[in-house]
Every structure is written in structure tokens, then in C-alpha cells.
Amino acid sequence: MKKSALLTSCLCLLLSTTTIFAANPENVLTDSTHQLVEGLKLPAGFTSTVIATGMDGARHLAVTKQGGIYVKLGRLKDGKGIYFLKADKQGHINVQYGFGDYAGTGIFVKNNYLYASSNEDVYRYKLNAMGEVIDRGKPEKIITGLVNHNRDNSKSIAVDDAGNLYVNCGSYSNSCLINGTSLQAPMPCPLLDSVGGIWKFKTNRLNQGYKEGIRYATGFKNVVGLDWNVNTHSLFIMQHGRDQFHDLYPALYSEEDSKSQPAETMYEVHQGSDGGWPYVYYDAKLHKKILAPEYGGDGKKTGGAKAQNPVMDFPAHLAPNGLLFYSGNQFPAKYRQGAFIAFHGKSPVLQKGYLVAFVPFNKNKPSGKWEIFADNFAVGTSQPRPCGLAQGPDGSIYIADDFTGNVYQVKYKK
Template identity: 25%
Template sequence: MRGWKRIFCIIAVMLLPLFFTVSSQARPVILTVAKGFGVSLYASGLDDAKQLALGPEGTLFVSSGSSGRIIALSDDNHDGRVDRRYVIDRNLDWPQAMAFADGNLYVAQGRNILAYRKIEQRLRRPPRPQVVFRDLPLSSAQVAMSMAFSPDGQLYLAVGAGCNVCLPQAPLGSILALDLQQSEIRQVATGVRQVLGMDWSPQDNLLWFADDSREWMGDNLPADEINRLDIAGSHFGFPFIHGRSTLEPMFNRPAALNVSAPVYELPAHVSPAGVHFYRGQAFPPAYQQQLFVAEHGSDNRSSKVGYQLVMLTLAQNQVVKRSTIVSFLDGGFPVARPFAIITAPDGAMYISDDMKGNIYRLFYRAAENEQQESK
């Protein structure tokens, strides 16, 4: 584990400190975690670890934009630590969007979608990827993207606007549904700026996603957004309106434009990235099937906000509470930037950190103790 001398995992009992010793020279890093939870270092040395995808055999796939690598991590003895790592591909052009389905790993690469077939059976000698969707109609292949498979098997691709504030050329600033069999595209949502994570509710299969609002309107404006796609084709406001009520001074909202307002407003500049409904059983019932959000953290603000994993408690399809589960701010100093989140096979949760190239594992103490006693 490059750069880590050793790691101490101490269970927090409210929102109390969790101490990590990063090296023999550096002072301990302090995280805060919710009552009953613990955090351990699952893997390190992963460049700028961004998107995550999980295979049915428990292999965790991690993308790195800066190095162009796709790395597979395997916990062979199921002890919560990586035993083997494999380089699936290298020298790709910013492979930020990934998804897994039917034994195959899918990666957005430039204007194409690649598939690594039956990859979990071929980790030692990864196959050459197949191009399964060609020539996405993008004016730029360098915009922020994320993707995920819907419950009905379609591949959803979120494409960023590629600007702070502008009138993006379609399909920039939208969410697309790709039919890989027919090579067809549907635009299911427009008026978004930068969607780095999306997931479907286990209750009703509606799509939820976070949108990172524009910068340079002050410390407290505009709100970042949590959205739900109730009607295909909905417009979510960008660039005319941010959050529920912040009008954009550079562009007038068309009078006939019907905007779908956010389900919930996050504080300005927390920069939401990954969103994920927790589907495991290891966390207490109050955490199950709730929406977790990785707040990547502020760049352009006088004091730091975000840099944490939060849970949004839902009731009747509305957000009623936002709770910090893990904070990566140590006295106002960020020690990690959470990017993507996914439920592990044992019910823990993986969190990628694109600042230090780590994967953290969030677990619940009682469940962890029960698993150890059963071994």
C-alpha cells in the first residue's frame, strides 16, 4: 500500500474522530464517522480513483482518468482487504464512465462504448475490448460522463455540459439511454450541467441523479441538486435556472420552458458526484434502501464544504433528512475527495477517493463482528 505506513481503524461512537496514521513523519489524519460505523483502507496507489463498477464475483473495477488505466481489485479471502490487483487496460483516453452487466465491463472511451467480455474469468489475461457503440454524437469527448445500467437493461449515459455556464450543444448537458443491440439513442433528460452519478430507486425504479451546479456566484449560491426523473424528456433547468430559484443572469429562461425542479437542494459547492441506493443488509434498517451521496467538495469557496459521504433519508419519495456518514475534512483540511460509491458483496460500502487514489471501505461494527465470529 504505497504511501501508507500503517492504518488504524477505530469505531466512532457518534460523529467522533477516526484516526489514520499516513506515514511515520506525518501527523495522524482524522476522519469523522457516524455512530456504529468504521472505515478501513481497502486499496491505495490507484492514481485518481474515480468511477467504480462491481462484478457478480466480487471484483471491484476502478477507473483512473489521469493515468488512463482500468484496474481490477480482488479480495480472495473475503477479509475486507485487497489480495490481488490486475491492470485491465492502460493508456486509455480519460476512461471515467464505467458500468457492469451480464459478465461484461463497459467503458466510455472517447465517442465509443467499449465492452470487456466475461472479464472476471479473464483477469490475468484481459481480452481486447469490443466497440459495442460507435460514434456518440458528442462535440467533445472530454466532457464529464457517467453511466449505469437501468433495471430494464438499457445503458444510461450522462454527458456533461462541458462549461461553467453556457448553452450546450445537444446532446451535451443531457442524459441518454442507449440501446446497445439496436445502436439507438434516446434523450431522457436535458438541462443538466454535470451528472457524475445516478441510480434507480429500489422502491419504484425511478432514476435519481445529482447535478453539480455552476461556480462563481458567491459562497452560498447556487444550490447543488438532487433530481428524480419522473417523466422521460424532462428539462432540469440548466443553464436558465439553478437549484429551485436561482436565475441565471447570462441567459433568460424561455417562457414556454417547463422545468423539473430538484427533489432536494444540497448546499452550494458541495459538488455531488456518486449517488447510490444502499441495497445491502449489513447496515441497520434505517440505512437500507436510502440514498447515499458522495460530496466531492468545494473548489471555489472561501471555506471548504462537502468532502463527505452523506445519507439522504427518504419518506414517500421525498428527502426528509441529510446526515453525515463519513467526513473527510480534518480541521477544515480535506484529506480525501469521495467520488464514487457502491455496495460491496458483504454489505459494506466502497468509496473511491480521486485525491489520493484510495478506496475506503465503510462497514457497520455489529455486522463486521458477526462475520468475524462466523469464520
């Protein structure tokens, strides 16, 4: 067969497969390695379905107890930043509409309210008995005026059981280098008053700013994935590590050092927690806190004696953008109470990325090595970006890919 004919044949097969998913989400094709056609590679017994396409910029997800899915977009689609999806009994999306004229990342459902963020503000919407927003055009603005310098500016959110909302304010500076000339950063870092941490606000107060909030946890460069753990009654976060070691300090760090450092890290945080940024970073090889070069470090000196250690670390540059603690009963016992993490980037060391990982938990702590749960987002696209995670009322989980615009549903069947 000629190359042109072969390519045409492959293209036709790809298009027909996509049509199968769009028309019948339950018709999942697998091969002997459990790799789904135009789907995901998953552990045995799991299947995935593309339940929605065209959600370009789909960042985070929230699912109601009635099964409705709210998708928060990082860029507007037809002028809307939030889309609501609802499936019929056969699993076909038969309700879809958009609202909210702001882009952003954060979205969360709690106690009959939908919370959603732009890159500066957080809003809330009252839900009706069906889990849908009552007045889509008139949200209440509960938090306003958060710092936005167009870098690491996503305001990811989580809500606890006591009426508190936690919001990430990431740093727009890599390591508090703010004057543009010196490679020595100021001490203390003046940015920590408004970025580089997690702030806590009330869910039922309007127009709160920094002065009404509490700097709940500091010393975390940027947190896109976070989740309230209902078992520990505490907040867990995934920190994006810094970069530019070799670019800024070639005498101290090789190009390989920059590829492998620092670790991406998971923390359990409480009021007063301090991760140590920008003064220290967590070394992915030594598994120790190392003094940052901006503060006199040489790549070997330890530091941050009072900064807390992560509960788990991961290879550099994987970019953890989603965190979900599994509380359902559909998946096998090993997954219950464990953490799923959506990695939005690729590790040069692993030569692997764009995946969803799983971390087993026992007695409220990580209890083993992390493993790849969902892989092969790259099938059909050269630049996949898994980002958001959410759990449905039936115990299935949903994954958003903000590059392809796909929303996947993952189920387990004995």
C-alpha cells in the same frame, strides 16, 4: 520536546498507522469520537478500512456479486485506466491488475458485463463465472463519438434492468455563452443537441452514436453522479450547478451570492425530463427556479415553469460526484433504500466539504434532511476528493478518493 523532534515523532506515527492499514485491513483504530486513525469519521457502529492505495485518479467503482472491485481511473496509471482488485478471506487485496488504455469516469457491472467509459466512448467486457473480464484487450465499443471539449466531459454511466445504458454528456459552457463576447446567450441554446443532458443507448448494440441514442433527459449542466434505483425503476441524478455569477454580472450578484448560488440538485428523471439549464437555475436560499442572467434574469425573477423541480437540493459548490442507492441488509434500517452521495468539493457557506452524505428515503422519496455520513477525508492530506461509491455483496460500501488514490471499505457491526 523540540519542534523538529515532535514533527519527526508525528511523522513516524503517521507512517506506522498507514502500515497497519496496508498489512492488516481489519485492524481499525478508533477513539471515543469514532474518528478512525488515518480513516474516516463515521456514525457509531461503523468502521472504515483502506483496502487499496495508489489508485491515483480513482473516480468511480463497480463491485461484482463475487466481490471483485473494478476501479475506473480519471488518469492512466502505468498506461492502464481500469484496475481490478480482489481480496482474500481475511480482507487483504491479493489480486490486482490493470487494463484498458483509456482514462475516464464511468464504470458499471450488470448481467455479467462490465461497462466502462472514456471521455468520448463507452465499452463493454464480458465477465466469466468469477466476475473477471474474459478478454481484457478486446472490449466491444458500444457508444462512440460523444462530445469532449475537456471541460465537464466525464461520461458517467448507469444501466437499467431492460438493457438500456444511460450516459451523461455535460456542457463545456457554463451557461451557453458560446461566442466569447456577448453576455446574452442564444435562445434556444444550440448546445442542447449534444450536451447538457442524459442520453440513452442499448447495451447490446455496437458503435452507437448520437443518432442511434435517445436524448432521455435534457437541461442538466453536468451529471457526474447517477444511479438506477431498483425500487422506483427510474434514474436518479446529481447535477453540478453553474458558477461565475459575480464574475460575469457584478451588478446583479455579489461575491457572497456567487459563493452561495446555485444549489447542487438531485432529480428523478424519466424520458422527456427537463431540468431547465441553461435558462434557469435552482436558488439555494429561495428554493425556487430563477431565470438565468444570460436570459434576462436579475437574480430575483422566477422562470422555468415547465422545468421540473429537484427532489432535494444541497449547498452550492459541493460538487456531487457519486450517487449510490443502498440495497443491502448490513447497515441499520434507516439506511436501507436511502441514497449516499460523494461530494467532491467544498461549500464556502458551510465551510465544509469533501464528504459522503446520506439522504433517507421513504416510499421512494427523500424523507428527511441530508446528513454527513463519512467525514475527515482530510486526515493526512490537504486535498481529499471522495468521488466514487459502490456496494459490495455483503452490504458494505466502498468509497474512492481520486486525489489520495485510496479505496475505503465501510462496514457496520452491531
